[in-house]
Amino acid sequence: MDAATSPRHGARAYAVYVVIGLFAGLLSGLFGVGGGTIIVPLLVLMLHFDQRRAAGTSLAAIVPTAAVGVISYAASGSVAWVPAIILAVGAVVGAQIGTRLLPRISQTALRWGFVGFLVVVIASLFLVIPSRDAAFDLTWWSGLALVVVGIGTGILAGLIGVGGGVIVVPVLMLAFGTSDLVAKGTSLLMMIPTAVSGTVGNLRHRNVDVLAAAVIGVSACTTTALGAWLATIIDPAFGNMLFAAYLVIIAAQMAMKAIRGRQR
Incomplete structure (x- = not known):
């Protein structure tokens, strides 16, 4: 199958990449997440990517998306x-x-455990409604706690492919x-450093569609700043409700994977 007839190339595929990128970028800026929970399933369902290549392509697209998001939040x-x-190193x-x-x-047990964690978070x-005036007080104890959170986040990412933002935020x-x-x-x-590190490994194993990642990443960059701006004008309580709704979708995805895994 050549590039012209492949479902991952051609006008329709590039249009899908752009739409996925726009949507993922908006959610990334709004919720502080990478957008992989949107990118991966859409690549698999709409363009027949295998799971591993979809995850690798998503991780590569997250790098420029997160960079734009950081600049947007740093401005305020x-x-x-x-x-x-500290979190990134962990x-x-x-x-x-x-x-x-x-x-x-057991992947099934891990997924159900993560669903339980999300239910508690939701x-x-x-x-708990966060105060916009709250500042992060970095001490030796909080720094140590961040290392633990970072390591735990990385372990879950390695085990079940969960993006860090869903846990860290x-x-x-x-x-x-x-x-x-x-x-x-x-x-x-x-x-950013986590995604770069993972992308280097994925490129070595040819688990990245570089062109798809570039189109998705560039498209996402155009809406990430919009999402970050929306986050600043939304009331924190309403922002929590939106984030909770997003986590419900993630929990439902993880529960479906756990059920399918147990059936197999």
Whole structure:
């Protein structure tokens, strides 16, 4: 099958890449997530990517998307730079641990456990409304806690392919008392070195459609700043409700994978 007839190339495919990128970029800026939970399933369903190549392509597209998001949040002072670096270092280490543990741990049990975690987070988002004036107080203890969160995030990413923003944003808000905007900006900064590291490995194993990643990434960059701007004008309580709705979708996706895995 040549490039002209492949479902991953041609006018229809590029149009789909653009639409996916626009949608993923908006969600990335609005929620401080990478957008992989949107990109991967759409690539698989609409363009028949296999799961591994879809994940690799998504991770590559996240790099420019997250960079634009960081710039947008940094413009309003909503990025905790040092905590983001600590989280990123922990996540890179944790991802290596997760990939090594992958053959030894039940994927079904992990997915149901993550669904349970999301249910607790969703309920908490309706009870704890972050203050926009809250600042991140970095101490030795909070720094150590960030390392633990980063490693845990990386392990889950390596085990079940969950993006860091889905974990880091609610944890920073609920456990560290960070404002929702700082949590999102910090999450996006944390993703960049993690995504670059993962993309280098995926390129070596040819798990990236470079052209698709470029089109999706560039398209996403055009709406990421819009999403970040919307996050600043939305009331924090309403922002929590929107984020909770997004997490419900993620939990439903993970539950469906767990059910399918158990059936197999």
